[in-house]
Amino acid sequence: MEDKLTRIKQLLSSQRFKLTPQRQATVQVLLEHQEDHLSAEDVYLLVKDKAPEIGLATVYRTLELLTELEIVHKMNFGDGVTRYDLRRDEDASHIHHHLVCMNCGAVQEIDYLLQDVEKIVEETFDFSIMDVRLTFQGICSKCKTDPVVQEKYFKHPHHL
Known part of the structure; x- marks a missing residue:
């Protein structure tokens, strides 16, 4: 998990973005729940435990940034809920x-x-x-x- 976090930090840095504490908390939640296909609200509730000061808008912005950088996939299964899933290294x-x-x-x-x-x-x-x-x-x-x-x-x- 630390290797993946390091690679994500390097990718953000290569695109001139920093791994802020809020972004790191969001990425950490995604790493810890890779099999869960979390919604932004799910991520927010889990991130609040790690970083109580974080707001829902910050989580949304972080998820959008991670999607743009192709670190996560944004998915909708037809139920109106957008879910986020980390890309797999072995088959990007x-x-x-x-x-x-x-x-x-x-x-x-x-x-x-x-x-x-x-x-x-x-x-x-x-x-x-x-x-x-x-x-x-x-x-x-x-x-x-x-x-x-x-x-x-x-x-x-x-x-x-």
Whole structure:
């Protein structure tokens, strides 16, 4: 995690930005919650524990800066909530894909399923893929066992 923080600091510096205490607290929260796909409000609430003086506007500005510098991805899964996800060093050119539960909103990452499809598209169409965003919407395994969810989504398929 320290290596990633150091690389982010170097990237900010190379673009003539400083890693202010507020930015560092925001980046630290993103690093600590890499699997959580946090909204700006989620980040703000977690950052407040580290830096109580920070304001929501500062968190928004920091997230926008990190997005512009391609340190984080800005994502919307169709529910009106923008979420932020740190880029992965091992594959900075492609975004991983997601499973989104339509009932509870849980987000799960999948990053291995479409590599062959991307390669086929690039070779067949002589097309250089720069970005891929794919979201599967459905019902997670936890929600599937809920009788209310069963009734809502599986007894009446027209709801889907």
